[in-house]
Amino acid sequence: MNLFDKSKGAPRFIDSLQTGENVSWFYRVQEIVKKKTKNGDDFLDLTLMDKTGRLPAKVWSNVGEYHKLLRAGDIYKISGEIRDYRGKKQITVSHLRALVSGDPGFDPGDFNETPPFDSEALLAEAFTLLDGNLSDPHLRRLGELFKEEYGPVFSQAYGAQKIHHAFAGGLLQHTHSLLKMILAIAPHYDLDKELLLIGALFHDIGKTAEFKTQPALETTLAGGLLGHLVISLKIFLEMKNKVTDFPEALSIRIQHLIVSHHGQKEYGSPEVPKTKEAYLLHLLDLLDSRLNIFSEQLKNGEAQKLFSDFNQALGTRILLNK
Numbered sequence: 001m002n003l004f005d006k007s008k009g010a011p012r013f014i015d016s017l018q019t020g021e022n023v024s025w026f027y028r029v030q031e032i033v034k035k036k037t038k039n040g041d042d043f044l045d046l047t048l049m050d051k052t053g054r055l056p057a058k059v060w061s062n063v064g065e066y067h068k069l070l071r072a073g074d075i076y077k078i079s080g081e082i083r084d085y086r087g088k089k090q091i092t093v094s095h096l097r098a099l100v101s102g103d104p105g106f107d108p109g110d111f112n113e114t115p116p117f118d119s120e121a122l123l124a125e126a127f128t129l130l131d132g133n134l135s136d137p138h139l140r141r142l143g144e145l146f147k148e149e150y151g152p153v154f155s156q157a158y159g160a161q162k163i164h165h166a167f168a169g170g171l172l173q174h175t176h177s178l179l180k181m182i183l184a185i186a187p188h189y190d191l192d193k194e195l196l197l198i199g200a201l202f203h204d205i206g207k208t209a210e211f212k213t214q215p216a217l218e219t220t221l222a223g224g225l226l227g228h229l230v231i232s233l234k235i236f237l238e239m240k241n242k243v244t245d246f247p248e249a250l251s252i253r254i255q256h257l258i259v260s261h262h263g264q265k266e267y268g269s270p271e272v273p274k275t276k277e278a279y280l281l282h283l284l285d286l287l288d289s290r291l292n293i294f295s296e297q298l299k300n301g302e303a304q305k306l307f308s309d310f311n312q313a314l315g316t317r318i319l320l321n322k
Contacts, residue, residue, distance in 0.1 A: 012025035029073070050111055134197065165292050191276055257281050
């Protein structure tokens with residue numbers, strides 16, 4: 001049966017695909033990696049996407065031809081079978097071709113990534129939390145400037161490329177979680193919640209410049225050469241300089257929160273946490289990222305599998321079938 005040019009019925013979005021079925025639909029190729037099997041044969045390892053998510057794909061035949069055809073960020077008509085590989089869905093590609101003008105069923109809107117939640121409502125809630133808990137006039141003004149300059153891009157930015165919150169709106173969801181946890185935990189330990197709230201707001205803002213999503217998700221020049229810690233620090237300093245008479249000691253404490261939140265120098269922080277607030281921000285950042293990995297594994301894992309594949313970030317396999 002030749003599935004290649006059959007485009008009948010509703011769109012075959014990634015989040016609706018089921019193991020064992022054949023599919024022939026339009027997908028954007030986000031990533032292309034040419035690899036070799038144990039026997040030395042070439043194959044292509046692809047990442048496909050549409051507005052509902054991403055899906056790994058493997059090309060075992062016509063590798064040379066397809067490798068020349070493919071370009072990251074472009075949309076292709078892809079046919080193949082959805083298979084299970086170590087508890088996750090992937091497509092084994094049988095055919096692919098470039099998009100043709102007038103292709104029946106194609107809708108460019110199917111590739112506009114949107115957050116998997118109401119980003120406007122979550123953004124409004126985040127700034128409501130800040131507004132209700134910042135009394136220091138310098139920090140309040142800093143929050144206002146942040147909202148004015150970064151609100152729209154903040155609500156759509158990725159939290160990462162692969163590890164955690166790796167989706168449109170992921171940065172907002174991650175930061176919102178930190179704000180709520182800070183308000184719950186800081187009072188218990190008599191910590192400076194206002195300092196922590198601003199630290200959480202700025203800690204990853206550099207990710208808005210570390211990645212670009214069009215035509216494909218990839219690291220920018222600044223992201224690759226500086227990294228998001230340096231970019232976040234730069235954004236904070238530039239914005240802080242717009243606030244009249246911003247206290248230098250307060251500035252340094254916020255900078256410390258930003259540069260130390262990875263926790264260890266081998267993980268990219270130029271300095272380790274040296275205040276209780278910095279240590280808490282590091283732990284909350286780690287907690288939220290790891291629990292998001294659990295959530296994504298549970299969402300994307302095959303229902304019939306008891307455990308996931310080994311996850312490098314978690315250092316274990318997780319229970320899927322409760």
